[in-house]
Amino acid sequence: MAPLKSLEQLHPIIDTTFQSFCASHGIFTVEDFLIHDLYVLAAFAEQQPESEKLKQGITQILSVINAERQPWMNGLELLEDARENKHFLSTGFEGVDTLLGGGLREGQLTEIVGPSSSGKTQVCLRAASNVATNYNAKVFYLDTGNSFSPQRISGFVNWKSGPSIARTGQNMLQQVMSSISCHSVYDIFAFFDVLHQLEFNLRSQTCKGDRRVQLLIVDSISSLITPILGGSSSQGHALMVSAGSLLKKIAHEYNIAVLVINHTVGGDRGTSKPALGQSWKSVPHVRLQLSRDPGSNVCQASILKHSSMASGMTARFVIYE
Structure with a gap:
């Protein structure tokens, strides 16, 4: 599975601080996000000193996931x-x-x-x-x-x-x-x-x-x-x-x-x-x-x-x- 660390170079917001926060909730890879309750994760982020930065990181991961999805194609x-x-x-x-x-x-x-x-x-x-x-x-x-x-x-x-x-x-x-x-x-x-x-x-x-x-x-x-x-x-x-x-x-x-x-x-x-x-x-x-x-x-x-x-x-x- 793609580890979060592999995304850091392209997306600096996914830094060691964000990775450590995710690791504390058992999230180490992109796939882990797919099986995690993101509402609960965002609630935990709200309680942290760097809450805005953490929420930006969550949004960035979701953008990465969405970018990987197959685009719409018409019948032709x-x-x-x-x-x-x-x-x-x-x-x-x-x-x-x-x-x-x-x-x-x-x-x-x-x-x-x-x-x-x-x-x-x-x-x-x-x-x-x-x-x-x-x-x-x-x-x-x-x-x-x-x-x-x-x-x-x-x-x-x-x-x-x-x-x-x-x-x-x-x-x-x-x-x-x-x-x-x-x-x-x-x-x-x-x-x-x-x-x-x-x-x-x-x-x-x-x-x-x-x-x-x-x-x-x-x-x-x-x-x-x-x-x-x-x-x-x-x-x-x-x-x-x-x-x-x-x-x-x-x-x-x-x-x-x-x-x-x-x-x-x-x-x-x-x-x-x-x-x-x-x-x-x-x-x-x-x-x-x-x-x-x-x-x-x-x-x-x-x-x-x-x-x-x-x-x-x-x-x-x-x-x-």
């Missing part, structure tokens, strides 16, 4: 942006790509939901391999449960290149593996840290003309958010909403396809439903639910939510162990 601007910048990236599974109308859409957050062993991570690994191979692009992979498998990536590349061109396949494997940046993230706070560092790198890459990041994968978002939900505090819910907003902001501003994994939990009448509840349900642009035939490599994807495809549409595809 959105249509032109979609046509010119928001392309589709193939997942490597023809059935999934067809179901999605072309693949993973840049600028959008796609969520894959499913029970354990339904093929969720396989889709992530195959998509990472396919984007790095066919689009000469970088992939940013956030691994929350030690599920990233370089051996599986290698298997996809070797399967694609074939044994008759082993040397070419080896060169391709090196290129693909160097294009996928994998980061282990085990809690929500580390997650924010990594995303802010990614944002910094993305702002820099536009000036360097280097291969750009086109796919961001989080396997899985529910592993990070589930532990902070529950109880009487609203902090977990606020962090969940902030995480979703930040992912969508990165997707839109940098034309990146974002793919996140979510687990299922028990629902009514013994049926399963996506984890993280109703508030998270509105975050993804696209939701796919996966299931797998017992004892088989055949999987089925069903649309739960899509802006241009009908809910309930399905496609079958095969994964290779």
Whole structure:
């Protein structure tokens, strides 16, 4: 997460005095402001000798937050942006790509939901391999449960290149593996840290003309958010909403396809439903639910939510162990 200290150079009002005041209330980062009662904070500021300066600091932080929000766009601007910048990236599974109308859409957050062993991570690994191979692009992979498998990536590349061109396949494997940046993230706070560092790198890459990041994968978002939900505090819910907003902001501003994994939990009448509840349900642009035939490599994807495809549409595809 962006620490308050990092804002001091651009905004001198956020000095050590203001930072110390915030720290005394458990506020160390910009995200902390999003989950804090600012009316209570302002009331405490009123009681301090430098109350006016402290209130100016609070106002400055709110201005920084507002400046980071996505600007309003009319329908024509959105249509032109979609046509010119928001392309589709193939997942490597023809059935999934067809179901999605072309693949993973840049600028959008796609969520894959499913029970354990339904093929969720396989889709992530195959998509990472396919984007790095066919689009000469970088992939940013956030691994929350030690599920990233370089051996599986290698298997996809070797399967694609074939044994008759082993040397070419080896060169391709090196290129693909160097294009996928994998980061282990085990809690929500580390997650924010990594995303802010990614944002910094993305702002820099536009000036360097280097291969750009086109796919961001989080396997899985529910592993990070589930532990902070529950109880009487609203902090977990606020962090969940902030995480979703930040992912969508990165997707839109940098034309990146974002793919996140979510687990299922028990629902009514013994049926399963996506984890993280109703508030998270509105975050993804696209939701796919996966299931797998017992004892088989055949999987089925069903649309739960899509802006241009009908809910309930399905496609079958095969994964290779």
